[in-house]
Amino acid sequence: MNNSLFGFEINVWFDGLARLGLIVGVMTVVAMGLIYGERKILARFQQRIGPQKTGPFGLLQSVADAIKLVGKEDLRPTAADPWTFELAPYFVFIPIFLGFVSLPFLLDVNIRLLELGLLYFIAVSSVNIVGWVMAGWGSDNRYAMIGGMRAAAQAISYELPLVLSLVVVAMLAGSLNLKDIVEGQAVVPYVVWLPLAFVIFFISTLAEMNRPPFDIPIGESEVVGGPFVEYSGIRWSMFMLGEYASLWILSTLTAAVFLGGYSWPFGEDLGKGYQLLLMGAKSGLYIFVVFWVRASIPRLRIDQLMAYSWKVLLPLSLAQVLVVGFVRVYELPDVVLTAAGILGLVALVSITGRAVASTRRLPGAARTMRSEAA
Amino acid sequence: MVASPQATPEHEFETQDLLINVGPQHPSTHGVFRMVLTIDGEVVKDVVPYIGYLHRGAEKLCETMDFRQGIGFMDRTEYLAAHNAELSYVMAVEALAGLEVPERAQWIRTILCELNRLSSHFMFLGAFGIDVGVFGTPFIYAWREREAIIDLFEEISGDRMMYAYFRPGGLAWDVPLNFKERVREVLKSTRQGIRDFDELLTQNEIFRARTEGIGYISAEDAIDWGMSGPSIRASGVPLDVRRDEPYLKYAELDFDVIVGENGDVFDRYYCRMLEMHESVKIIEQCLERLQPGLIVPDKMPRMLRAAPGEVYIRTEAPRGEYGIYMVSKGGNRPYRLKVRSACLSNLQALRQMSVDQYIADAIIVLGSIDIVLSEVDR
Amino acid sequence: MKGIAKSLMVTLSTFTRKPVTRDYPNYHRELPERDRAFPLLLWDKEIDEPFCTGCHACERACPVECMTVLMKDNPNHKSNGGDSSRRKIIDKFWIDYARCMRCNICVEVCNFDAIAMNNTWQGHELSVHDRKDLVMDLEQLLVQSHVGAIKEWVPVLGQSNETNE
Numbered sequence: 001m002n003n004s005l006f007g008f009e010i011n012v013w014f015d016g017l018a019r020l021g022l023i024v025g026v027m028t029v030v031a032m033g034l035i036y037g038e039r040k041i042l043a044r045f046q047q048r049i050g051p052q053k054t055g056p057f058g059l060l061q062s063v064a065d066a067i068k069l070v071g072k073e074d075l076r077p078t079a080a081d082p083w084t085f086e087l088a089p090y091f092v093f094i095p096i097f098l099g100f101v102s103l104p105f106l107l108d109v110n111i112r113l114l115e116l117g118l119l120y121f122i123a124v125s126s127v128n129i130v131g132w133v134m135a136g137w138g139s140d141n142r143y144a145m146i147g148g149m150r151a152a153a154q155a156i157s158y159e160l161p162l163v164l165s166l167v168v169v170a171m172l173a174g175s176l177n178l179k180d181i182v183e184g185q186a187v188v189p190y191v192v193w194l195p196l197a198f199v200i201f202f203i204s205t206l207a208e209m210n211r212p213p214f215d216i217p218i219g220e221s222e223v224v225g226g227p228f229v230e231y232s233g234i235r236w237s238m239f240m241l242g243e244y245a246s247l248w249i250l251s252t253l254t255a256a257v258f259l260g261g262y263s264w265p266f267g268e269d270l271g272k273g274y275q276l277l278l279m280g281a282k283s284g285l286y287i288f289v290v291f292w293v294r295a296s297i298p299r300l301r302i303d304q305l306m307a308y309s310w311k312v313l314l315p316l317s318l319a320q321v322l323v324v325g326f327v328r329v330y331e332l333p334d335v336v337l338t339a340a341g342i343l344g345l346v347a348l349v350s351i352t353g354r355a356v357a358s359t360r361r362l363p364g365a366a367r368t369m370r371s372e373a374a
Numbered sequence: 375m376v377a378s379p380q381a382t383p384e385h386e387f388e389t390q391d392l393l394i395n396v397g398p399q400h401p402s403t404h405g406v407f408r409m410v411l412t413i414d415g416e417v418v419k420d421v422v423p424y425i426g427y428l429h430r431g432a433e434k435l436c437e438t439m440d441f442r443q444g445i446g447f448m449d450r451t452e453y454l455a456a457h458n459a460e461l462s463y464v465m466a467v468e469a470l471a472g473l474e475v476p477e478r479a480q481w482i483r484t485i486l487c488e489l490n491r492l493s494s495h496f497m498f499l500g501a502f503g504i505d506v507g508v509f510g511t512p513f514i515y516a517w518r519e520r521e522a523i524i525d526l527f528e529e530i531s532g533d534r535m536m537y538a539y540f541r542p543g544g545l546a547w548d549v550p551l552n553f554k555e556r557v558r559e560v561l562k563s564t565r566q567g568i569r570d571f572d573e574l575l576t577q578n579e580i581f582r583a584r585t586e587g588i589g590y591i592s593a594e595d596a597i598d599w600g601m602s603g604p605s606i607r608a609s610g611v612p613l614d615v616r617r618d619e620p621y622l623k624y625a626e627l628d629f630d631v632i633v634g635e636n637g638d639v640f641d642r643y644y645c646r647m648l649e650m651h652e653s654v655k656i657i658e659q660c661l662e663r664l665q666p667g668l669i670v671p672d673k674m675p676r677m678l679r680a681a682p683g684e685v686y687i688r689t690e691a692p693r694g695e696y697g698i699y700m701v702s703k704g705g706n707r708p709y710r711l712k713v714r715s716a717c718l719s720n721l722q723a724l725r726q727m728s729v730d731q732y733i734a735d736a737i738i739v740l741g742s743i744d745i746v747l748s749e750v751d752r
Numbered sequence: 753m754k755g756i757a758k759s760l761m762v763t764l765s766t767f768t769r770k771p772v773t774r775d776y777p778n779y780h781r782e783l784p785e786r787d788r789a790f791p792l793l794l795w796d797k798e799i800d801e802p803f804c805t806g807c808h809a810c811e812r813a814c815p816v817e818c819m820t821v822l823m824k825d826n827p828n829h830k831s832n833g834g835d836s837s838r839r840k841i842i843d844k845f846w847i848d849y850a851r852c853m854r855c856n857i858c859v860e861v862c863n864f865d866a867i868a869m870n871n872t873w874q875g876h877e878l879s880v881h882d883r884k885d886l887v888m889d890l891e892q893l894l895v896q897s898h899v900g901a902i903k904e905w906v907p908v909l910g911q912s913n914e915t916n917e
Binding site for chain 1: 584
Binding site for chain 1: 754
């Protein structure tokens with residue numbers, strides 16, 4: 001039984017190992033690049049310079065960090081539950097790895113093209129929450145436990161809008177195969193037909209990655225890193241790597257599912273160079289926006305977070321599923337979808353804006369001349 | 375109210391409250407403050423604050439120092455607004471020694487105190503932005519503006535935080551020749567900084583949702599707890615020492631006292647924001663009226679001696695009423711010195727403000743009263 | 753949602769502005785002449801000896817008691833055939849920089865203008881491995897003035913600027 005890898009016929013097991021090594025290697029490098037990029041970009045958002053001492057423009061900063069983290073002592077609190085504590089990073093890390101399998105990076109450049117790729121992705125992407133809860137529970141730290149519980153609540157809440165907005169795409173494409181979905185967007189990317197689904201998907205991915213404004217589980221100013229508070233060295237760096245790997249995965253998925261992946265607007269037969277450019281630009285844009293949001297927006301509170309998911313995002317995504325179903329069944333023109341999506345967006349924006357009580361009076365100059373209190 | 379962890383549950387599914395210890399080494403306690411939260415799920419049921427980690431005995435120490443030596447210690451009781459802290463002290467000494475401060479010195483003192491209020495409020499905005507959860511951006515904005523003000527202070531007094539610039543009777547030495555232009559430059563960047571903050575935070579829906587209606591304290595309770603400064607003005611009490619008991623040149627200046635209505639975290643934040651506009655206004659008026667002249671009285675005694683007696687001087691520091699109670703039995707040092715700290719009084723209301731809120735709210739309530747732990751513990 | 757968009761625009765506008773941070777160890781901001789680092793002793797270049805006569809005024813006025821002063825007869829005095837008018841001169845002088853709170857009082861009480869606050873970067877960059885190394889002796893206190901490294905600024909206490917504006 002042989003498989004073909006880069007044109008070579010090789011043994012299945014060896015092929016599997018080679019692909020695994022490829023993901024680990026490429027993912028580590030990309031995650032390190034993302035960490036560097038985030039630090040540089042965030043620094044610019046804050047009018048700072050960012051890392052600059054290690055190597056030219058600080059390019060080796062992530063390498064230096066990695067070396068430091070690997071060299072650190074792997075601490076475990078005496079009261080921590082040994083198995084839960086030590087295994088938790090793997091439970092976070094491995095599901096994220098598995099997510100790489102079905103992603104269409106370029107045309108025919110992927111680990112394994114699965115017929116049910118989207119379903120597979122949804123299935124594995126929610127497993128890592130087990131690791132978060134394990135880390136929170138096993139650390140024997142109350143901050144960690146609160147963080148772990150928050151992570152679980154948040155992941156469960158935001159998994160639903162995320163999945164529903166992907167379901168809409170699958171309905172439109174008529175396929176769960178990510179390659180088919182990308183090819184379906186050769187002319188018009190799905191974001192045009194499904195603007196609401198795209199926005200809901202974007203918000204949900206922020207929550208999935210525990211990125212601001214949804215970084216409640218790790219909330220630095222409240223629970224001081226949440227589930228990671230007791231981790232150090234290599235185990236902590238695994239969490240970190242997982243975080244940035246999932247950022248890369250979700251950026252690629254967004255580019256492939258909503259933004260036309262490697263096929264729109266140049267078509268897919270212009271060669272790998274153009275495809276790489278397209279994917280890079282699209283996922284880079286997504287990543288930039290994520291960093292941008294991180295630099296600008298305060299954190300939500302846990303009850304507001306849950307309410308936003310269950311009361312706003314979920315009903316809207318359910319309505320979206322219904323509308324797409326109607327359009328598909330009665331074969332209405334696709335423009336109806338855009339119109340409905342824009343309507344939904346308006347609803348989303350106005351509901352979000354309504355969160356502020358606009359009737360209250362702002363502080364102003366005192367009207368009495370002398371204080372009554374004195 | 376405090377849950378005892380040893381309590382044995384009567385029923386199998388009875389739950390216990392969880393105690394979590396926030397601080398003294400926690401990123402959001404603004405120094406070395408510790409509070410023990412009793413939480414039920416995410417809701418805070420009780421708060422027990424612990425202070426004293428930064429106690430240095432500054433008041434007792436000052437009783438062994440003569441008046442000039444004490445100034446440096448007053449700087450260190452409130453390091454974010456050291457000019458204001460010095461001011462109370464030197465005014466107390468002046469009252470006891472019967473010194474008349476010349477006009478020019480008073481105008482310069484007013485300018486420096488208001489600039490220090492700006493720098494202190496910027497510090498509050500930055501730290502509060504981090505408490506609310508914006509990653510670093512407000513903090514860097516705040517430091518950007520604060521740096522300009524601190525650079526100016528360095529050019530005037532020589533030090534960036536512990537100025538020791540006000541002296542009984544006036545100022546240590548005169549301001550540099552380009553003082554007015556430099557202050558105008560700083561005010562220009564300050565206005566830009568305030569605008570940046572206004573756009574970054576005030577209008578933001580998430581920020582509003584996080585801060586509105588949180589940490590409510592009524593005007594009556596705020597008065598009962600002895601709160602002062604922007605924290606009490608946010609509850610609707612127009613208490614401002616600058617206007618109620620004008621000192622320096624405040625009686626001749628035109629400025630508004632900013633008063634909130636709702637007594638919540640957002641009002642405390644926004645009162646400070648508007649106060650910064652007022653400070654800019656005050657400084658501009660002062661610059662117009664600053665005239666050449668003496669900076670210490672003509673007949674300054676070589677050896678400063680205070681008459682026996684006691685005096686309580688209060689001034690409006692950025693965090694509230696900073697008072698000095700000084701008892702003198704004659705001689706060149708205070709017999710007894712007591713600092714009335716605004717932060718300590720404001721901090722006492724913490725429990726009332728944060729009970730029955732979420733954990734995240736307890737953090738921003740603590741941030742909203744803008745404590746400086748060195749002033750609380752002294 | 754409008755407010756969130758506004759926040760995003762603010763950060764985007766700062767993204768395009770120039771960074772405000774300074775690359776500190778590589779770039780040293782010019783310090784104002786009034787900058788107060790730690791006190792040091794001044795060197796009288798005309799007679800080639802320190803200004804300080806060891807009169808203990810600063811030692812007595814120091815609020816944190818960080819100074820130790822010892823005086824001696826000046827071997828360079830006119831009565832001994834030298835050219836100095838100082839009968840007494842500083843013998844040993846220690847300042848514990850770790851204790852000093854930089855209040856400027858020693859400068860103000862000095863009758864001979866013999867002590868000044870360092871206003872150069874050497875006065876700030878003083879990190880050492882052992883806090884004993886922060887106890888500066890006479891030689892260390894004099895060397896910067898001797899080589900002319902510090903900018904002269906003696907505060908005119910309690911007096912207005914000449915032009916005043």
